Amino acid sequence: MKRLGLIFALLSFWCSALGSFAEADITVGSRGSVENKSARASAKIEVPKISAEGETFVLRSSSRAAGVETEEYGLEGQTEDRWTELITCQRVVLSEALNADEYVDVLKQRLQASNPTAHLRVLQRNPRAAVFGVEYRSENPRETQLAFVLVTALGANRSREIQLVQYAMHPGNMDSQQIHVRAKKWQARFQSQALLAQTKETALGESSVH
8 A cells, every 4th residue: 555645635626826835834843833833924945854743754755736735754764665654744725715624524525535445533623723633444454544634724714725734654664552652642733733723813803803
């Protein structure tokens, strides 16, 4: 089974021209950093390394196609054929404005239709940010792959700009304790960032009323 592909590419036909890649898309080194910097757009930057959860991820590939810009990072010292963890950062510009909640619903429908072996579960959702987990099952249990994804609508509640950060792992190349610890940490990280995004949105709404 191939290493985990980009599930977000399912919506690539739905995208229009891509804007600049936010610095936030490639900065996941500290709690809340993705959301805190999401408004600071910059020209395309290929950061060679990311430090997260005590590990170092190095840039493996960078691409821009069909309205989707993607950067993928693997653990330092590992190869593409034998990997344990990946971080994928993506920026999508849609032809129709959606909030994070709506985007996840559409993505779930597309994924289920195109890949029956994928099982997606929404873990946290609000209009500004959502978190889901997805399992790609295989006849060979060692080839099963897991991922957690943070989806953020940049700017207003409904936005044409969607930011995604995916953490994926290959359990067949990891021990059971490592799988449990990593899954727990990354799920908590993304859910904390989603909550922070919604809290900020609520605070902005309240301030505009007064």
